[in-house]
Amino acid sequence: MDFKQNIKNILRESISPETEQDVTAFHTNTMAEADSSDEDDASDEDYIELTNKLLGNSIINHSEVMRRMKGMGSWGQADATERSLFEKKLKRKKNEEGGSYRFTRQEAQRIKDILNDPYKKQ
Numbered sequence: 001m002d003f004k005q006n007i008k009n010i011l012r013e014s015i016s017p018e019t020e021q022d023v024t025a026f027h028t029n030t031m032a033e034a035d036s037s038d039e040d041d042a043s044d045e046d047y048i049e050l051t052n053k054l055l056g057n058s059i060i061n062h063s064e065v066m067r068r069m070k071g072m073g074s075w076g077q078a079d080a081t082e083r084s085l086f087e088k089k090l091k092r093k094k095n096e097e098g099g100s101y102r103f104t105r106q107e108a109q110r111i112k113d114i115l116n117d118p119y120k121k122q
Contacts, residue, residue, distance in 0.1 A: 040104050041102040041104060042102060042105050042108035046103070046105070046108040046109075047092070049112060050103070050115075054111075055090070062086060063083055065114055065115070066082060066083065069111070069114065088101040090103075
C-alpha cells in the first residue's frame, strides 16, 4: 500500500470544492446579501473559495491564519476580540447596522495567499 498517496488523496478530498449544486446554492444566497456591500468588500467568488478552504477543512487553524496576516490592521494579535471578528466576517454574520460583516478585498487576497502557500514566510 502506498500510504503517502492515500494521505494525499484524503487531503485533496477534504479541501476540494463541495458539489457544484452546493456552490451554486451558496452563490445564490450570497448574491441576495450583496445588496448593501461596498466596492471594497471581497467578492462572492472570494467568499466561496475562502469558506470551502477554511470551513470545509478542520486541519486549518483560523488563529494561525490571522497571525500570518500581520500588517493588516490588528489581525496579527489574534486576541479573542479579533478572532471573533474574523469568524464573523468569515461566516458573514449580521452586524448592528443591518448589513453583514465582510472581509475587504485585501484581507481576502491575503488569506488566499496564505492558504495557497502555507509554508511561505509572510
